[in-house]
Amino acid sequence: MSKVSYYTAEGLKKLRDEIDQLKSIERPKASQAIADARDKGDLSENAEYDAAKEAQGLLEMKIAKMDEILANARLIDESQLDVSKVLVLSKVKIKNQANGMEMTYTLVAESEADLKSGKISVTSPIGKGLLGKSLGEIAEINVPNGVLKFEVLEISRD
Structure with missing residues (x-):
């Protein structure tokens, strides 16, 4: 069960802005890093590719967590x-x-x-x-x- 969090209008806007930044800027960067590493050759011995995939996984986990927080956020009147x-x-x-x-x-x-x-x-x-x-x-x-x-x-x- 997720915990409800209460936010001011300013705090809720800040949360939404951070999620937007992760999705529109950081996510494409992570995808590009994977593509760049993939172009460097054999994936079985490519540590750069493994690191890029792991970074992408962590980013997606953070986005999912923040989306859940936003879904349970309530604005204080x-x-x-x-x-x-x-x-x-x-x-x-x-x-x-x-x-x-x-x-x-x-x-x-x-x-x-x-x-x-x-x-x-x-x-x-x-x-x-x-x-x-x-x-x-x-x-x-x-x-x-x-x-x-x-x-x-x-x-x-x-």
Whole structure:
């Protein structure tokens, strides 16, 4: 059974673009590499041909996996999300109770997580700990070196 994945419009477009690139650019390159290797002579002793066939197989496997992900992808309707609690696509400003440091994160699906741009996965320890919390609530999050406490300062949608 395949797992349903939730995407923003941006994340879904990115997935489709990557699949299109693999199918329209990488697949013909792999076929050409096989043809070039085949033209070099005896296939029984042609390591280049074997490598090209293996690369093509891996590429086709990746395309099939991504097609399956796309088939099970669901677009998140941001207009239907509640802004009183932390949910997927919530932009959350939190304060670390131990050191007073404030951080802002956007909770996204695992496939769209990018810490550099402030997007954390809802399946990460911090993401899981913040889900369902309301303004002013303290989230206690178990991490490898103990428990972190974060106060929810703001919840918004962007």
